[in-house]
Amino acid sequence: RMGRSQVECRPDIDTFTPGLLALYESLKPSEVHKSKQKQLVDSLAKSVSKEWPNAQLHLYGSCANSFGTSHSDVDVCLEMEIGTASTVEVLLRLADILRADNFDNVEAITSARVPIVKMSDSGSGFSCDICINNLFAVANTKLLKDYAQIDQRLLQLAFLVKHWAKLRGVNETYRGTLSSYAYVLMCINFLQLREPKILPCLQAMEQTYTMNVDGTECAYFDEVHQLQYFGAENKEGIAELLWAFFHYWAFHHDYRRDVISVRTGSTISKQEKNWTTRVGSDRHLMCIEDPFETGHDLGRVVDRQTIRILREEFERAAAVLQYNDDPCVALFEPYDYEN
Ligand code: CTP
Ligand code: MG
Numbered sequence: 001r002m003g004r005s006q007v008e009c010r011p012d013i014d015t016f017t018p019g020l021l022a023l024y025e026s027l028k029p030s031e032v033h034k035s036k037q038k039q040l041v042d043s044l045a046k047s048v049s050k051e052w053p054n055a056q057l058h059l060y061g062s063c064a065n066s067f068g069t070s071h072s073d074v075d076v077c078l079e080m081e082i083g084t085a086s087t088v089e090v091l092l093r094l095a096d097i098l099r100a101d102n103f104d105n106v107e108a109i110t111s112a113r114v115p116i117v118k119m120s121d122s123g124s125g126f127s128c129d130i131c132i133n134n135l136f137a138v139a140n141t142k143l144l145k146d147y148a149q150i151d152q153r154l155l156q157l158a159f160l161v162k163h164w165a166k167l168r169g170v171n172e173t174y175r176g177t178l179s180s181y182a183y184v185l186m187c188i189n190f191l192q193l194r195e196p197k198i199l200p201c202l203q204a205m206e207q208t209y210t211m212n213v214d215g216t217e218c219a220y221f222d223e224v225h226q227l228q229y230f231g232a233e234n235k236e237g238i239a240e241l242l243w244a245f246f247h248y249w250a251f252h253h254d255y256r257r258d259v260i261s262v263r264t265g266s267t268i269s270k271q272e273k274n275w276t277t278r279v280g281s282d283r284h285l286m287c288i289e290d291p292f293e294t295g296h297d298l299g300r301v302v303d304r305q306t307i308r309i310l311r312e313e314f315e316r317a318a319a320v321l322q323y324n325d326d327p328c329v330a331l332f333e334p335y336d337y338e339n
Pocket of ligand 2: 061062063072073074075
């Protein structure tokens with residue numbers, strides 16, 4: 001490992017940039033897709049307001065943070081006073097209402113860390129997850145969206161990384177690999193650490209936006225139109241960045257010691273967070289701090305076996321980009337579970 005960590009990027013890496021950018025463009029959702037999504041959200045809002053006229057509907061996740069592809073689902077959060085009712089009771093009621101209004105495949109999933117109602121719309125083909133009063137998700141959705149507006153290389157990198165992770169089978173939290181949200185945070189942190197920097201640390205700047213969620217202040221600089229040229233001194237193209245991203249996670253990240261932290265724009269030590277030993281089911285083998293819920297480690301799902309799989313995939317991706325004649329094909333080759 002040590003020897004390969006000194007490797008420099010191949011000199012002809014930029015020749016792969018046009019191919020990667022074409023792929024990125026093809027992953028972006030179309031206007032038709034967006035308007036179908038909006039129709040679904042509008043009809044959902046109508047159903048909800050009959051029962052809960054004061055409920056506010058927020059979109060979160062990739063349909064609102066600008067990291068969504070044509071395959072992404074729609075994530076909806078309902079903000080409402082629920083009085084003495086439990087979240088689960090409200091979700092069960094919501095499921096009944098949606099069934100009565102002819103939404104398809106409605107299912108309440110009440111045992112998850114964040115309980116939701118799932119449904120899919122057979123007309124538009126979309127699936128949709130609905131949660132109640134999960135305002136941290138609404139806040140981090142805005143944070144990601146704001147980061148995306150600073151430098152276009154973030155969207156390019158994150159779309160390619162998410163696409164790679166889905167095809168390689170390492171975007172499945174129920175199997176011990178990482179969520180899309182975790183991958184986007186890894187991309188942001190990586191660009192905060194480039195030299196010269198491609199992204200700033202918005203939470204370390206003047207607070208122009210604040211939102212209080214359950215007593216936690218979610219605050220940062222959100223006047224991102226002022227930061228349009230922030231990364232201009234760094235001329236790295238997407239091919240080089242993608243290689244460097246995988247190379248970092250394959251060879252440079254200190255898994256034993258470090259936590260990546262978008263909140264601080266840097267890495268911090270596990271020691272500092274008290275994430276040195278296993279607590280309950282949180283193993284803290286690969287540590288990704290949530291920017292607002294700082295006690296949350298997005299890598300907590302990773303275990304001894306899946307950390308090995310992840311690191312092998314990072315190494316494979318770095319090697320493909322370094323040595324392959326046609327890396328854009330090999331990189332995204334679907335992982336075959338059978339063999
Ligand atoms: N989220 C969160 N904490 C997590 C996982 C997710 O707060 N541990 C919230 C984030 O707001 C995230 C949203 O839930 O944006 C959806 O998560 P996820 O499905 O991982 O990401 P998407 O961006 O929706 O990705 P995809 O395109 O794969 O649907
Ligand atoms: Mg989603």
